Amino acid sequence: MQYLLLIHSEEGAFERLPKDVAAKGMADYEAYTEALRKAKILISSNRLRPSAVSSTVRYEGDKVRVKDGPFAETKEQIGGYYLIDVPDLDAALKWAGKCPGARHGAVEVRPVWG
Amino acid sequence: MQASDDDAGATAEMVARRSYGKLVAVLASRHCDLAAAEDALADAFAAALRAWPISGTPENPEAWLLTVARRRQADDARRKSTQQGAERHLAMLSDELETSREGMDHDAIPDRRLGLMFACAHPAIDANVRTPLILQTILGFDAKDIAGAFLVSPTAMSQRLVRAKAKIKHARISFSIPDPDVLPERLDHVLDAVYACFTAGWSDAFSLDSGPNDLSGEAVWLGRMLVKLLPDHPATSGLLALMLFAEARRRARRDPEGRFVPLSKQDVALWDVGKIEEGNSLLRAALANGELERFQLMAAIQSAHVARCATGRTDWPAIVLLYDALYSLTQSPVVAINRAMAIGEDKGWSAGLDALASAEVDQAIFQYQPYWATKAELLGRAGDRDGMGEAFRMAVALSDDAAVRVYLEQRRQYFLDAVAS
Numbered sequence: 288m289q290y291l292l293l294i295h296s297e298e299g300a301f302e303r304l305p306k307d308v309a310a311k312g313m314a315d316y317e318a319y320t321e322a323l324r325k326a327k328i329l330i331s332s333n334r335l336r337p338s339a340v341s342s343t344v345r346y347e348g349d350k351v352r353v354k355d356g357p358f359a360e361t362k363e364q365i366g367g368y369y370l371i372d373v374p375d376l377d378a379a380l381k382w383a384g385k386c387p388g389a390r391h392g393a394v395e396v397r398p399v400w401g
Numbered sequence: 402m403q404a405s406d407d408d409a410g411a412t413a414e415m416v417a418r419r420s421y422g423k424l425v426a427v428l429a430s431r432h433c434d435l436a437a438a439e440d441a442l443a444d445a446f447a448a449a450l451r452a453w454p455i456s457g458t459p460e461n462p463e464a465w466l467l468t469v470a471r472r473r474q475a476d477d478a479r480r481k482s483t484q485q486g487a488e489r490h491l492a493m494l495s496d497e498l499e500t501s502r503e504g505m506d507h508d509a510i511p512d513r514r515l516g517l518m519f520a521c522a523h524p525a526i527d528a529n530v531r532t533p534l535i536l537q538t539i540l541g542f543d544a545k546d547i548a549g550a551f552l553v554s555p556t557a558m559s560q561r562l563v564r565a566k567a568k569i570k571h572a573r574i575s576f577s578i579p580d581p582d583v584l585p586e587r588l589d590h591v592l593d594a595v596y597a598c599f600t601a602g603w604s605d606a607f608s609l610d611s612g613p614n615d616l617s618g619e620a621v622w623l624g625r626m627l628v629k630l631l632p633d634h635p636a637t638s639g640l641l642a643l644m645l646f647a648e649a650r651r652r653a654r655r656d657p658e659g660r661f662v663p664l665s666k667q668d669v670a671l672w673d674v675g676k677i678e679e680g681n682s683l684l685r686a687a688l689a690n691g692e693l694e695r696f697q698l699m700a701a702i703q704s705a706h707v708a709r710c711a712t713g714r715t716d717w718p719a720i721v722l723l724y725d726a727l728y729s730l731t732q733s734p735v736v737a738i739n740r741a742m743a744i745g746e747d748k749g750w751s752a753g754l755d756a757l758a759s760a761e762v763d764q765a766i767f768q769y770q771p772y773w774a775t776k777a778e779l780l781g782r783a784g785d786r787d788g789m790g791e792a793f794r795m796a797v798a799l800s801d802d803a804a805v806r807v808y809l810e811q812r813r814q815y816f817l818d819a820v821a822s
């Protein structure tokens with residue numbers, strides 16, 4: 288069963304961190320990604336660029352409208368994701384709890400349809 | 402042998418009472434799909450009511466129902482043409498084979514109820530629906546009954562239940578005993594549900610002759626499984642002790658004519674000393690563990706009540722102290738009602754009536770039968786002939802048990818006569 292771990296966190300907070308703390312944060316994420324890979328449950332993962340460079344598209348009438356910015360203007364945005372394949376929710380929750388994102392933000396565990 | 406419609410119906414009802422949860426747990430465990438399991442089982446019961454009057458009641462009705470329900474699940478999976486459907490179909494077929502290998506042995510049906518209860522008690526499920534969900538899936542209670550017990554509207558309750566089942570299925574919350582590190586936080590809801598199962602069987606037993614497989618017996622059995630799983634857990638031992646104290650008094654609750662006998666009037670010679678001793682030793686072990694929680698306190702109250710069989714009298718001051726502790730812990734209106742009665746016994750009836758007022762903070766209490774029964778008894782004893790009339794009327798009107806209604810009517814008459822003389 289696949290779960291998408293969505294990392295919600297305050298935008299720009301990372302950029303404001305002192306260099307050594309930021310480096311430590313990056314190392315934590317690398318270690319976590321490596322652990323998922325070693326457990327053979329990682330399907331894909333990515334860090335996302337800030338929502339300021341995001342664009343949102345939807346129809347208005349019969350015209351496609353492109354809007355600058357994210358779907359919802361909130362302080363916390365999705366900053367990255369992990370797509371993992373584990374037997375059940377408990378396993379997914381356990382991995383979500385180990386994600387660095389659960390410390391500096393929150394990790395939403397979303398089951399994949401199927 | 403041909404069975405009549407009535408026999409078939411009676412057997413089906415007995416199996417539904419005895420094994421509903423066990424069958425749902427088995428049927429739902431592979432795909433975490435409770436709604437589909439309930440549907441398949443309902444179909445199997447409907448098929449039984451058609452088949453059994455003609456072919457006779459099978460030797461092992463549970464295995465029969467399980468086979469039919471699994472075939473129905475396999476058919477459903479077959480109809481789905483997707484890849485996932487094909488996988489499900491194969492899984493269902495292997496379940497079907499497993500059932501036929503299990504043959505006619507009722508005990509061979511695996512018991513996945515504890516796993517199911519822990520799935521329902523999962524923190525990813527809305528906290529308000531965890532215990533109701535266990536009640537519905539383990540006992541087959543409908544949303545309406547559960548809504549009544551939890552003092553919410555039936556529509557709201559069924560929406561919550563449907564949402565929770567969808568979450569278990571789509572998020573795949575597995576039916577397993579949780580790891581020790583997360584087990585305690587889920588245990589509370591499981592204990593609540595086992596206790597609710599016990600009390601449901603308890604009040605039911607007024608109107609139905611209960612054999613060894615009634616709901617209360619099932620609850621005690623689940624309680625024993627939990628104690629085995631968590632031998633040193635105070636709440637688990639407390640709950641089992643509490644149920645054993647009540648079970649010990651089972652035979653004394655009705656007189657030979659089937660009339661309701663309140664605790665204070667019960668013949669102690671009819672109490673089961675073995676169960677009382679087992680309860681006391683569980684309670685002692687639980688209390689030795691330090692932490693005091695509600696099931697231990699409830700068991701201690703019951704222990705104080707049944708101590709009457711050794712001492713010949715009820716220690717009301719001790720019972721009031723235990724109720725005080727329980728009320729400050731739970732703030733439950735139900736506890737407030739029982740506490741008021743104990744205070745009435747200990748400190749006088751008007752003190753009891755004053756204490757009852759603390760239960761009246763929530764409007765829902767006025768729909769709750771024991772509130773009115775207690776109020777009627779306290780007013781009757783206090784000699785308030787005018788005040789007790791309404792309370793007795795409400796207590797009778799809200800009671801769904803004929804034996805209790807008869808008892809209340811007798812009490813009302815008794816107080817009327819007492820005032821007159």
